[in-house]
Structure formats: structure tokens, C-alpha cells
Amino acid sequence: IGGDFNVLATDIYKQVIGQQNFEMGAVVSMVLLLPAGLAFVVDRIVQKKQVALLSARAVPLEPLPNKRFDNLMLTYSIIISIFILGILGVCQFAALVKFFPYNLSLGFSNYQFDLMDGGGWDSYFNSIEMASYTAVFGTIVVFAGAYLVEKGQGLGPIRGAFQFLAMLPMAIPGLVLGLAYIFFFNAPSNPLNFLYHTMAILVISTIIHFYTVSHLTATTALKQMDSQFESVAASLKQPFYRTFLRVTVPVCTPAILDISIYLFVNAMTTVSAVVFLYSPHTTLASVAVLNMDDAGDIAPAAAMGMMIFYTAAGVKILHYLLSRGIEARTQAWRVAVAE
Known part of the structure; x- marks a missing residue:
């Protein structure tokens, strides 16, 4: 679905599957390890600032209600849910149609x-x-x-x-x-x-x-x-x-x-x-x-x-x-x- 937009993962696929260039695929794979090293360093820095939630003085957090913010997030969640359900609905329709687009009658033959x-x-x-x-x-x-x-x-x-x-x-x-x-x-x-x-x-x-x-x-x-x-x-x-x-x-x-x-x-x-x-x-x-x-x-x-x-x-x-x-x-x- 990326079209002409290339990323390293798809380049590996092209090098290995398309051109049988395993050496270049290995090189691109090693380049992908660099973000992992950076993520590891950032993760260790963040973890040093994390504190325990459960201790002898632990008190459960009760977030205060905020109707304006809650309604805004509810609207956003509904929009995202409709989008996801729409994709699933199209896929389910395609699974039930006998022969798209010539025979749109429904059945379980697929x-x-x-x-x-x-x-x-x-x-x-x-x-x-x-x-x-x-x-x-x-x-x-x-x-x-x-x-x-x-x-x-x-x-x-x-x-x-x-x-x-x-x-x-x-x-x-x-x-x-x-x-x-x-x-x-x-x-x-x-x-x-x-x-x-x-x-x-x-x-x-x-x-x-x-x-x-x-x-x-x-x-x-x-x-x-x-x-x-x-x-x-x-x-x-x-x-x-x-x-x-x-x-x-x-x-x-x-x-x-x-x-x-x-x-x-x-x-x-x-x-x-x-x-x-x-x-x-x-x-x-x-x-x-x-x-x-x-x-x-x-x-x-x-x-x-x-x-x-x-x-x-x-x-x-x-x-x-x-x-x-x-x-x-x-x-x-x-x-x-x-x-």
C-alpha cells in the first residue's frame, strides 16, 4: 500500500526476494539496528526516573471527571471506531458476496x-x-x-x-x-x-x-x-x-x-x-x-x-x-x- 514510498523494510524484501541480493539485505538489516540502540539508551534514561506505584504508603488514584474533555475524547473514539468498523464491514461484505462485482448475492461459498x-x-x-x-x-x-x-x-x-x-x-x-x-x-x-x-x-x-x-x-x-x-x-x-x-x-x-x-x-x-x-x-x-x-x-x-x-x-x-x-x-x- 506504500506505492512509490520506500522504507527500509520493503527495501530488504526487494533486495532479497526480487534481486536475490542477500548481502545488501543484510546491510540494510544492520542499519535498522541503529534505531534499536538509540531506543535502548532512551529507555534506560526514562526508567531511572520511574518510581514505584505500590509501596507501604500507596494510595489509589481517583482521576477527577472533566465533562468537556471526556466528551471530546468520546467523540474522537466514536469517529475512529466508525472508521475501523467500516473497514471490517467492507471485508465481511467481500467475504459473503459470491462473485464481485457480477454476482452480489450473499452466501457462504467463500x-x-x-x-x-x-x-x-x-x-x-x-x-x-x-x-x-x-x-x-x-x-x-x-x-x-x-x-x-x-x-x-x-x-x-x-x-x-x-x-x-x-x-x-x-x-x-x-x-x-x-x-x-x-x-x-x-x-x-x-x-x-x-x-x-x-x-x-x-x-x-x-x-x-x-x-x-x-x-x-x-x-x-x-x-x-x-x-x-x-x-x-x-x-x-x-x-x-x-x-x-x-x-x-x-x-x-x-x-x-x-x-x-x-x-x-x-x-x-x-x-x-x-x-x-x-x-x-x-x-x-x-x-x-x-x-x-x-x-x-x-x-x-x-x-x-x-x-x-x-x-x-x-x-x-x-x-x-x-x-x-x-x-x-x-x-x-x-x-x-x-x-
Whole structure:
């Protein structure tokens, strides 16, 4: 959709796919790492000024109502919502039309994915499986890593190095990650070669691809907790894992749930990193949309896209209901006490 407006990510695609110039693609990839280094420096400066939200003197914040500002923001939100719903409505209409623009009668023939290119309904269920694995294992890995960075003692420069590496995926296009995984895992001499063309490599690449935002969400939540919790636990000779499970995890439950839904939704929709890594047995719905569109099956591609949307929306609703129940039991400290 960019037309003649070039960006580095699309230039990599042109160099590697269009001209088979892997060397220039690698050079452009390294140039993209420079903003990541700058972002890391800025992030560390900002974090030094951040203070804990939950301490022994913590008082829940009650923002005062401002009708003029609230109505202005409501109007703005409604305009944006109408725009988004309009895009989804057009896509849904295209998915139901039998043969646009000649036969505008509605039907569900475009949902017969097994008759189209792209992998059929297996692609859709593979995406759900991959997104579920990504949400579960990704959340565990991300939160554990963030805990070691923010609460780990005696790690010294290792914490800074890990924080820098956690910031890199945001600056690296998924296309570059996919190519890197091909070169690394496809080497016959690599002992991890068995992961190539499996569901595991899709899950790993997706977790790494969206690691940065999840990591920042987790570290922000952990910074809201006063370091005195760990100090008091150590003075009482309590193991760190007991403090982690009984204090840290309950307090950070909203952030943990947000990380899981973020990883799930992005895993359902991602294309760039996994487009080079899937096998005939691990085709994904997002890749199927691309393949069907390339084959001229635009309406079935729209139908598969809407299936992705409905799945993500359904999981988001389930996440909201689950969050309300869990937060009611673990976030009582956030509720202001009535005077």
C-alpha cells in the first residue's frame, strides 16, 4: 500500500526476494539496528526516573471527571471506531458476496477453504494452535525474563545486556527474522536443525518477533512494585520463589493477562516472520490469506481474514471476562477505600 514510498523494510524484501541480493539485505538489516540502540539508551534514561506505584504508603488514584474533555475524547473514539468498523464491514461484505462485482448475492461459498489454495481449514486450526502455544509459553518466558532484569540481584552487566537484546526485535522486521531463522536452522550441521519446518520454530520465531512490547509491559508492571517487598522477604528468610508466586504474580496479574492476549492476537495475524518457515503441514491462516490473494481468490482471502478477526475478538472477550474475575480477587489494593 506504500506505492512509490520506500522504507527500509520493503527495501530488504526487494533486495532479497526480487534481486536475490542477500548481502545488501543484510546491510540494510544492520542499519535498522541503529534505531534499536538509540531506543535502548532512551529507555534506560526514562526508567531511572520511574518510581514505584505500590509501596507501604500507596494510595489509589481517583482521576477527577472533566465533562468537556471526556466528551471530546468520546467523540474522537466514536469517529475512529466508525472508521475501523467500516473497514471490517467492507471485508465481511467481500467475504459473503459470491462473485464481485457480477454476482452480489450473499452466501457462504467463500468459506469452503478446502477447495481453495492456502491449506484449507487446517491452516486456520494451525494458527489457533500456534497462537495458543505462543500465548502460554511466551508469557512465561517474557515475564520470567523481565523479573530477572528488574528484581535479579548480583547479575550486574548481564541485566543490561539482556535488556538491550530484549529491545532489538522491535527494530528488526519480521522478514529479516524469518531469513535469519532459515540460515540458522536449515544448516545440516546445526544440532537444532530438527526444529526446521515444525510448529516449534513458528512459536519460537513469533515469541521473539513480539518480545519487545511484551517485555516492556512486564518491566513496567514490575517497576510499580517497591523493592522493599524482596528486601522484607529476604530478611524473613523466605525463598524468592515464594515472594514471586504469592506477591509479584498476583500484583502483576493484569499485565500478565495483557501480555498473553497481545501474543495470541499477534500470532494469529503475523505473516512476515513465519512466511518463510511454515511447511505443508504447518500452514497458517495469515499465510493462507496471502496465498489465496496471490491465486486470485480475493473473496476467500477476505473470508479467512474475517475468521482470524472473529477468533481474535472472541478470545479478547474471553480474556476480558477472565480478567474481571481474577482481578476482583487479586487487585483489591487498587480499589479506593470508601471514606
